[in-house]
Amino acid sequence: MGFDYTRSLGPTLGRFLTDLRRRKVTGIRGSDGRVHVPPLEYDPVTAERLSEFVDVASTGVVRGWSWIPEPLEAQPLDRPFAWALIQLDGADTSLLHAVDAGSPDRMSTGARVRVRWRAERVGAITDIECFELSDEPSADPVEADEVTMVTTPVHLHYTHSASPTEDPFLRGLMEGRLIAQRCPECSKVYFPPRPACPTDGVPTTDRIELSDRGTVTTFCVVNVPFLGQRIPPPYVSAYVLLDGADIPFLHLLLGVAPEDVRMGMRVEAVWKPREEWGPTMQNIDHFKPSGEPDAPFDSYSQHL
Amino acid sequence: MRDIAVVGFAQTPCVRETDGTTNGVEMLVPIFHEVLGGLGLTKSDIGFWCSGSSDYLAGRAFSFVSAVDAIGAFPPIMESHVEMDAAWALYEAWVKLLCGEVDTALVYGFGKSSAGQLRRVMAMQLDPYVVTPLWPDSLGLAGIQARMGIEAGLWDERQMASVAARSRAAAVSNPLAQLSGSVEVSDLLATPYVVDPLRRHDCAPITDGAATIVLAAGDRARELCERPAWITGFEHRVDSPSFGARDLLGCASAVAAGKAAGAGGVEVAELHAPFTHQEIMLRQALGLGDDVVVNPSGGVLAGNPMFAAGLARIGEAARRVHDGSASKVLGHATSGPLLQQNLVCVMEGRE
Numbered sequence: 001m002g003f004d005y006t007r008s009l010g011p012t013l014g015r016f017l018t019d020l021r022r023r024k025v026t027g028i029r030g031s032d033g034r035v036h037v038p039p040l041e042y043d044p045v046t047a048e049r050l051s052e053f054v055d056v057a058s059t060g061v062v063r064g065w066s067w068i069p070e071p072l073e074a075q076p077l078d079r080p081f082a083w084a085l086i087q088l089d090g091a092d093t094s095l096l097h098a099v100d101a102g103s104p105d106r107m108s109t110g111a112r113v114r115v116r117w118r119a120e121r122v123g124a125i126t127d128i129e130c131f132e133l134s135d136e137p138s139a140d141p142v143e144a145d146e147v148t149m150v151t152t153p154v155h156l157h158y159t160h161s162a163s164p165t166e167d168p169f170l171r172g173l174m175e176g177r178l179i180a181q182r183c184p185e186c187s188k189v190y191f192p193p194r195p196a197c198p199t200d201g202v203p204t205t206d207r208i209e210l211s212d213r214g215t216v217t218t219f220c221v222v223n224v225p226f227l228g229q230r231i232p233p234p235y236v237s238a239y240v241l242l243d244g245a246d247i248p249f250l251h252l253l254l255g256v257a258p259e260d261v262r263m264g265m266r267v268e269a270v271w272k273p274r275e276e277w278g279p280t281m282q283n284i285d286h287f288k289p290s291g292e293p294d295a296p297f298d299s300y301s302q303h304l
Numbered sequence: 305m306r307d308i309a310v311v312g313f314a315q316t317p318c319v320r321e322t323d324g325t326t327n328g329v330e331m332l333v334p335i336f337h338e339v340l341g342g343l344g345l346t347k348s349d350i351g352f353w354c355s356g357s358s359d360y361l362a363g364r365a366f367s368f369v370s371a372v373d374a375i376g377a378f379p380p381i382m383e384s385h386v387e388m389d390a391a392w393a394l395y396e397a398w399v400k401l402l403c404g405e406v407d408t409a410l411v412y413g414f415g416k417s418s419a420g421q422l423r424r425v426m427a428m429q430l431d432p433y434v435v436t437p438l439w440p441d442s443l444g445l446a447g448i449q450a451r452m453g454i455e456a457g458l459w460d461e462r463q464m465a466s467v468a469a470r471s472r473a474a475a476v477s478n479p480l481a482q483l484s485g486s487v488e489v490s491d492l493l494a495t496p497y498v499v500d501p502l503r504r505h506d507c508a509p510i511t512d513g514a515a516t517i518v519l520a521a522g523d524r525a526r527e528l529c530e531r532p533a534w535i536t537g538f539e540h541r542v543d544s545p546s547f548g549a550r551d552l553l554g555c556a557s558a559v560a561a562g563k564a565a566g567a568g569g570v571e572v573a574e575l576h577a578p579f580t581h582q583e584i585m586l587r588q589a590l591g592l593g594d595d596v597v598v599n600p601s602g603g604v605l606a607g608n609p610m611f612a613a614g615l616a617r618i619g620e621a622a623r624r625v626h627d628g629s630a631s632k633v634l635g636h637a638t639s640g641p642l643l644q645q646n647l648v649c650v651m652e653g654r655e
Contacts, residue, residue, distance in 0.1 A: 001363060005432065013433050036549055038434045044544035064455075064552070066447025067500035072424055074439040083444040085548050094548035096435060096445075104500050109455055125434045152437045154428070158363030158419045163325045194373055195329035201347060201376025203333060 034092035056090035123147025170279035212269035255288035266292035309532030312518035313619030314339040318482035318607025321418040326362035327370035328414030331514040351406025356390030391614035391637030414514035415610035464580040468505035475602025482607035513609025515616040533622035533651035537565030540647035558589035558646035574617035
């Protein structure tokens with residue numbers, strides 16, 4: 001699962017990240033005179049707005065560290081490295097970054113380090129590729145345009161298990177069957193099934209098989225293009241209440257002009273070819289009108 | 305002010321992996337049944353519901369809304385949520401009861417950490433501009449803090465291992481614990497580092513689980529519980545999110561919360577310390593002497609259901625009042641990186 005967060009920076013972080021792009025590190029003076037790196041917008045003690053930028057060195061000293069023998073995805077280095085709190089010369093607080101030390105035997109609190117600048121800098125904390133063990137100054141500053149925005153990609157990975165109620169539902173789909181579940185207390189039929197009846201808070205344990213015909217309870221005509229859209233607009237997304245179910249679900253309605261779709265329209269599933277079936281609702285490619293007379297409003301008015 | 309007490313507590317077993325959804329419903333249904341059944345209540349007796357959980361942990365949007373299915377929210381209920389450990393949801397419910405709006409509240413937290421990679425998910429709580437883009441993992445950060453304490457002479461690796469050994473030994477009497485048993489400190493110290501200076505036993509396990517607490521006010525609490533755990537102090541404090549700018553070994557927010565809540569004189573303390581050295585820090589910050597029984601449940605080193613573990617500490621402490629084995633207890637919860645935020649709930653039994 002991934003998302004590129006795009007954030008505006010404001011005057012303080014904008015200055016810090018612009019300067020990183022220029023191979024310079026800038027801190028800010030706090031209410032108590034301490035120089036904070038990275039710079040803070042407001043003083044952590046007095047909450048005063050801070051504005052006095054202070055140039056600090058790109059060399060500094062390790063104040064604390066840990067050793068990562070097996071780096072994780074997206075960390076600064078893909079070989080073993082140290083996380084370290086680094087107090088840059090001229091700063092009073094510490095910056096977190098990676099140190100490319102090669103071995104934990106070479107790391108120590110008090111070790112001198114310097115910035116290793118990335119060749120292609122964009123105005124981000126990752127413009128510092130990492131720190132390296134050295135007391136020599138880093139490369140000189142260069143000119144670069146100001147940055148006002150930063151994009152921070154987030155990619156996380158999840159394994160979603162098929163829960164006890166989802167399992168028969170998904171297995172049913174692989175065989176072209178629609179398996180719903182009924183609440184033992186209120187007898188409402190849920191398709192797709194839920195872990196618990198949202199009315200009674202009890203597991204929906206009773207299984208029931210439904211037909212692939214139903215009624216359109218409500219719908220919308222999609223006119224807006226968006227990323228990942230399967231078919232060109234306009235088309236109809238409809239809530240379909242399967243016969244015997246109590247909760248409608250959203251699906252695609254094709255085979256009818258958008259202006260002819262109406263609440264109460266009777267529809268049937270159009271399945272993909274059997275060889276394409278998997279444990280997914282996408283086995284139903286779409287719904288189409290069944291040609292039956294419209295269902296009376298009273299038959300679905302409680303399911304809107 | 306109204307008197308408010310913890311009157312009920314239930315939690316799931318702490319396990320490495322469950323087969324349910326990440327919206328917690330499968331874990332919550334049985335513990336709601338247990339806690340309400342134990343008090344002779346039904347859902348309509350609860351005036352306010354409040355939960356703690358995280359969508360980043362669940363890997364799906366609005367997982368806390370799906371979780372409400374476990375309640376059975378019809379007719380409509382009064383409900384709220386915090387994207388924090390449910391100990392903070394308990395605080396919100398306590399304020400609601402203090403205001404006199406309702407007489408009972410049920411609070412719950414849940415987390416299915418097994419669905420994702422917890423060490424990376426935890427980077428989402430860091431500064432999104434200058435820290436998260438580096439993807440610091442929770443063990444890497446804790447390792448820095450642990451080493452700073454070792455080099456400052458505040459603890460050593462043997463003392464850290466002793467915390468783990470004591471925790472697992474205590475957890476033998478806790479049937480819901482994930483890790484328990486008798487282990488030798490020397491054996492623990494012979495194991496390799498996971499993130500130098502941390503070994504596996506120094507880090508709380510990855511756990512799926514949930515917990516719930518019922519609060520009640522005044523006479524309602526006395527009706528429901530023979531020996532309610534009356535809340536006499538409930539405080540939370542926050543340190544700067546800029547962890548390079550704060551004293552990582554002093555834990556000022558825990559000191560302040562403990563002082564404000566009146567932590568002195570407690571007999572039992574359940575501390576939310578996901579790393580062994582953090583238990584040592586918290587004992588110091590809260591002024592807990594050697595006579596205080598710390599983490600008789602085994603604490604989170606024996607089972608750490610994210611977003612429920614802090615609430616469970618308060619529940620475990622309250623249980624010692626309910627069963628008459630203690631008269632003044634403390635439950636602690638933490639949130640944020642490196643003990644940034646700390647909450648202390650002090651409870652007392654009355655004769």
